[in-house]
Amino acid sequence: MSFTRRVLLLGLVAAPGLDPPRLLKWLGGRGRGFSATAAAAAEPAPELTAPEIDDLIAFAEVLVEGRPLSADERKVLVDHIEYRITQGGGYYLELYRTTAQLVNRLARAQFSSLDVAGRIAVMTRNRLTSPNVLPEEQRGGISDDTRAVRTRAVPDLIGGYYGSDVGWAAVGYDTFPGRCGDLARYTNPER
């Protein structure tokens, strides 16, 4: 299955806590930007399958919050993945695909089918929560795909999530770079 709006829709519908009206509003609001992005691409967009996306989101959920995400929070990650693949082409497609394959292999099951506790167990047992590769790990040997996931995919997904409005909300900001607001706000401490 290709990485299309249909796939995204299916993924979001499957998400717990989905708010259908908000989803429809999001899709309606996104139409223009999505088309413009697609039109700007000279070649057909690369593809991730729906299960790969599910596995990737399931992996990222543990990293960024350690709990199931709301539909809005999942959307942040889906947007990030979509943007990376659209802009970065094969590099990110390969990285994300490697990530999905690795977690499935380590879980010996469809990673996204595990509950959060199960996913945490897989990820901590294999140190997939840390981007830092320790010297003893270097000496002991670390596979290329594990290294890629830890040093590239983990910071990428964390950065994509906390670089969004979710990250600003985490520090108590409801307006922030990219969201215009009250000009006088900067003159006072936050309420």
Next chain:
Amino acid sequence: MQAEVGIIGAGAAGGIMALELASRGISVAVLESGPRHDFSRRGEYVRRYLRHENPWTISPPTLDVYTVGGPTPYHLAGRRARGVGGSTLHWEGYALRLHASDFRLRSIHGVGEDWPISYQDLERYYGDAERMLGVAGVPDEPEASPRSTPYPLPAFAFSYSDGLFARACQTLGIAFHHLSQARNSLAYDGRAQCRACGTCQACPTGAKASVDLTQIPRAEATGNTQVITGATALKLELDRSGEVNAAVYAQADKVERRLEARVFVLAGGAVENARLLLLSGSRQLPGGLANRSGLVGKFFMSHPAIDVVGRASERVYPYRIGFSTAMSRQFAVAGDRVTQGAFLLEFLNSAGPTPERIAMASGRWGPALRQHVKDEFGHWLGIRVYADQLPDRINTVSLNPRVRDYFGSPAPHIHYSVGRYERAALDRAKEIASKILVAVGLTQIRPTGLSFAGHQMGTHRMGTDSKTSVVNENLRCHDVPNLYLVGGGCFVTASASPPTLTIAALAIRAAEHIAARIRPTRQSEPARAPAR
């Protein structure tokens, strides 16, 4: 194509000149190598900016090639913008007049050179430029040179963190004042009031002055200006009398076309102006056009910069606005300018890592990651230092025939170094900034690495002597009587202050001179920016 005046480049200087000339009934054709960046799509530019990408990239990328050399390479990527609006597309909007002493560095301090004009010669034009760009300010800088006109807009209020800096500066006896800027503190000139969007390098509201939003459309509305986008000037051609009679340009199809005009103005910035002159050499002029002095491309200058940052125990609320509101120019005027450069202090409203950066550097995951982001965010304050740079012949823009652009023209090569004079200024500035941060009560105070402003100056300097300068006080080439060079390349010295307001004032002044030459009997004044 024919026009009375052909302008190469639709940035700050070119856009302003186009409006000034067209408003006087003079026909103008502007060649702009970049595109017209559609304001209705500004949201896409903002998103690119937020993802740490250059919002103003253009296609084909090979149009923007350059090479660097020297001990401290000066890269152009992210430090210039191509397209209608030029660098005003991405500038910070800081609009400061130079000080009177900046024009007389040699006379007063025995270093650098004097400009061929004085502050007083430019003062009226500074006022015009402030009205044209919509500068918000208040005359509270103790060392400022006299001004004959008020700021057209009230200053932006000091920020919460400015209050912390102000108290520290008061304790230390350091001047602390507003930072004047071409950004709407109130709606002005058909543009909206700033809404604190925090993405000033891709302003989504048009509150920041940008010639693509005002001067260029107004010039076109006169019916006297035609802007040709995607049109890169390849060379200038001379007639038998030694005047430029045509600019040869090409668009994406690489077909050479000609723009003929009575007067030509190069307004492509300090790097591209010098490059085009060097590209316009011939058998008779092997060193390039307008280069009998041998100084085209020489004396390239920028503003070396560093940040000094420190950590506060309490939150200081950064990232709520995209620009600074306070500064100190005390050290841009007073003190030793013989052995060390002047410098200014910009009190940053945003310093330290964003939530994204904190999270990526954390090494944590899950709930601990979120808590870490919350705890660590918002504790850093910073002071940015910009230092004066002396004109040094070793710093140059030349041609690199081994690297060619989309059209096959040699790329510009920038050889750049920061000398003892500038480093002494940065060292002194670090000391002073650190004292201020200590007085604020910060810990972990440290400077960041050396950086450079996106200010490019000095490659075709002004002067009265054709042996030691490229253009005269009216920005007309000594060697080519119908060729004018505008922009930062005309600067004789750099000062410590951002150059754009001076670029604008010089462009208005040069336009007046050109208009008087083309229409010697015409008395009409150009259209000025309407009052709000």
